[in-house]
Amino acid sequence: MSATLQETKILTARWEMPGADRLEGYLASGGYEAFKAALAMAPDDIIETVKAANLRGRGGAGFPAGLKWSFIPKDRRPSYLVCNFDEGEPGTFKDRELVERDPHQLIEGMAIAAYAIGSHEMYIFCRGEFGYAARVLERAIGEAMERGILGKDIFGTGFDLDCILIRGAGAYICGEETALLEAIEGRRGQPRLRPPFPATHGLFNLPTVVNNVETFAYVPHIITKGADWFRSLGTEKAPGTKIFSVSGDVVRPGNYEVPFGTPARDLIEGFAGGMKDGKALKAFTPGGASSTPFFGPEELDVSMDWESVQAAGSLLGTGAIIVFNEDRCMVRAAHRFTAFYAHESCGKCTPCREGTYWLEQTLRRVEDGRAREEDLKTLLDVANSIPGRSFCALGDFSAAPVQSVAQRWQADFRKHIGSGGGCPIES
């Protein structure tokens, strides 16, 4: 592997810069210039620029952000801007670091977006467990308010913008945007019926844009450097860079910012320093727990962008690469992931609520060494009965770990039949 592997640090450029998490440090490195520039632009021109850049949502689905913003109706109803900082996908820890190390970059990106859609109130929904990140954000919002970067008549332009930090109560489902909106409104985090979509009936039943932290963080850079610069990075369909969270059995787990299209091998074997203790790679997730199916060594050269990962049969998701070495039991992994989904299922719909419960119960028994031959078929049947029938995407994704094991690591499963007490692979 090449010794010249270099990250492309755009979003993460200030991470090593001392004091970048404070307003002074941020301003010293050119912060809020993009916001000033944006305030001089027509809102529609900002949306056009973001559209031209083809900035796609980093939350998982890759929906073009500019297009989403343009859905906000041009009537006189108030609208809201919401940042989804409920980063809960297993293996994903990029937004947390983005916020903890460079909170103003997010606020600036959101402020520009708010101006673009004509919103005067923006919300950041922070995952409940992120105590430090919440404190950093609170301080940053306070700094911006004090300096007149947020608040009334910003920079004398007459534009008003308030920013409200909401802390979650520890529910993965709140990463689903409509459940997130319910939670902000003070109700149980459960997804809403769609349509109507948030663009017309979102927060408090008013037009709302919801984007991920990483998506907003890119906005100032696009305003400053332009759409063409942005499109020069990454692939044609997936321009820009992406922060990949690499974790598991690697030497240097961490966040790495690289252009879309970088092969998984570069991330695992290059940036993350390869497999720990010289073990062989058995499997990895291309996009957190919610990617179907998991990849094996054969997919190490798949380019990490939405289209390539999908062509290889999985999903890019949040770009969380969890690496498993040859000693790992994939049944155990599937059980852990499934237990996560069973715990996090909001309970609203039958397939997800009961299906994940069933899968978890069965996998626990299999992992205990009390597997039966017919369990594999039942597991697969149950897993297949959730996607496409559940209320929201949580259910759709919850089947992925079981489907992966059933399709690709059946041998691991079979070792559990009649093995007696405990897991025969990882004892």
Added chain:
Amino acid sequence: MSTVTLTIDGREVTVPVGTLVIRAAEQLGIYIPRFCDHPLLEPAGACRQCIVDVEGQRKPLTSCTTVCTEGMVVKTQMTSDVAAEAQKSVLELLLINHPLDCPMCDKGGECPLQDQALEFGPGGSRFVDEKRRFTKPVAISPLVKLDRERCVLCARCTRFSQQIADDPFIELFERGALEQVAIYEDEPYQSEFSGNVVQICPVGALTSTEFRFQARPFDMTTTVSTCNRCASGCSTLVQERRGQIVRVLSGNDPTGQDEWICDKGRFGYLYAQVPERVTEPLVRKGDEFVAVSWAEAIASVAEAIRGARDERKRLAVLGGGLLTDEDAYGLSRFARVVLGTNDIDYRLSGTTTADDAALGQIAAGAPTAGFADIDTADTIVIVGVDLREVAPIVALRVRKRMFAGGVRVIEVGPRASRLVVSGAEWVPSKSGAEATSVDGITANGTTVVLAGDRLLGDGSFAHVWNLAVERGWSFGWVPRKANARGATVAGCLPGMLPGGRASDDAQSRAEIQRVWNAVPPTEVGRDGADILRHADELGVLMLVGSDPAADAPGALDAKAAIDAAEFVVAFDLFLTESTSRADVILPVAAIYERTGTLTSWEGRRSKVRAAVRATGPVQEDWSIFAQLAMELGHAGFPRDRAGLRAEMELLERATDERRVVETEPTDVTPTELVWCTYPSLIGEGAMMRGADALLETARSPMIEMHPDDAARAGVTDGTSIRVSSAHGKVQGIASISRRVAPGVVFAPAQHAALQGNVLAAASGVTTVRIEREDS
């Protein structure tokens, strides 16, 4: 109305825009299995049972959330393997954690889960692991028990609580497989509609404490009847087993109650079968009541009537507001012809000529408002009535409009009802000034005013009636007594003969005489207050389902009044404070043992059908009237219900005209504190006997007052206080609340612990003083 045409299972159907696929399928007679779907609740899409295959969609859709579009091609489980397989698998999933305790579950036999599992589900389960376990059952309220293991989390109950009743009753808690229905820890349980969640629960998760383990659905016989607990006019299904009522369910009327009834109508049936019910005629012998034959009882009452008439003493009747139409008509005719008196009133308070003139127009068939007007009005004005407490199902209909939006609801009165908590505007107004407070309301568009009995007695009712006539508002009278309107039409009022005919009008009297073949008395009648005030002049006082000792305003000292009358005959089911002072008690049938009709607040007549037979020789009132009439030589008095009904219908009238009535200006705005009292829906009373669980849901009575008044009097929340008027005093715990208008002190009426009516004047405004108990 614009429509769309779609194809379901190869058959075309045209439905209004916005129709859900599941509803469109129903129109074709295609049943798609469902649990969370309920036509009266907002779609949830939670159970996923109703999945269908829609052409061009990448995945199957839930038919309960999918709106029909033009040209849509839908395949249900009947024609699509995708749909059938999906439905089968959802059912298998729903059953993995279900206890399958059908043989001991109350729902067994009428359970949608049982029925649909049989029809659409897999024959067996592949689930061999551990089921989710919960402690069971847990009490959600004194009336409702929850078995969480049986729950399929369809959220019908929680949606009912939020969308229909709008009360803090139940919510979903926890998540995943542990998601469960539960009650709030920090908000008091408060629902007068809790029984509905039991009825709409698609499994046996919610059961009623009264019905648990009482009967199997297939062991009961069901009688469709009408509830007489308020004037809403709800259809009920009365279910009996072995001669005992075991359950009352809500009927279904999309033009009125929808599928809802209140807890009083549902759980209040037990009074009919408590052991202390009077089931034989009782005659006072000395200090004791002795059971006698009907022949003896009739003879002794007839003798008293004959004696009083011979001695030219006055005879009077109190009651009639709870009777069926036929009985009320029989009573009105009996009073005029057999007793020879116009002293008849179903009310226990004073009245004014003006108010009765307005009621007379209603009795004569002038147009009044109904549910349909609530459904279509742009503005709804509510005055003189706490709709939630007086006619809860009418309140739900108003709330239904509020939930849908596009209506302005304005309540006027001394105490804000729960509709105000739900978002209605409130014009706080002191008692006595309610009617004039309506003057200043500028209502837009079609307006309906719903007026209650609090306005009767000082001309306020007439004032609002006149406003409605002048402004072209439709006028709805929401009385407190279930059949007050029927009794009004029947003429159970002093100045009014059947059909709203004035008793002092020659033409009217002639019309009556033609039908009765007898001359109605000419003397002007006394109202309820005057009958009690001058009870010492009475040779005979007839109490017909009336309990003045408990219900009359304190000013009238009803107990002394009953004692003062020479002879008192009570038609009743119980020994009460009033009937225990009578000379003869004639046991009458409960509503569940009667046949006839009731007239609702709308003027709609609904059938009452006997569901059970009384255990003793009780009679319906009309039958007793007929026997007494015969005994007293009135051969022309109808001898059966049909005869009474035929006469009653002959005397009914209808008119398109509403006239302004003459009224005195009623600007009564005393500067002192004024008293406001009315009964709560769930409160004590003879007809609540036996309904212990229901009574447990009653709110504990408090003396409510506005913070400003409380501050002036040095009273804080929870202070023990005394309230006194010229007529009496009560003591209780103060509750400081902005739901009470400034200058008003409120307490519920007719509650043993706090009898608000003790303080009340016979009519109009009562001024009161408050003092701390420790002062």
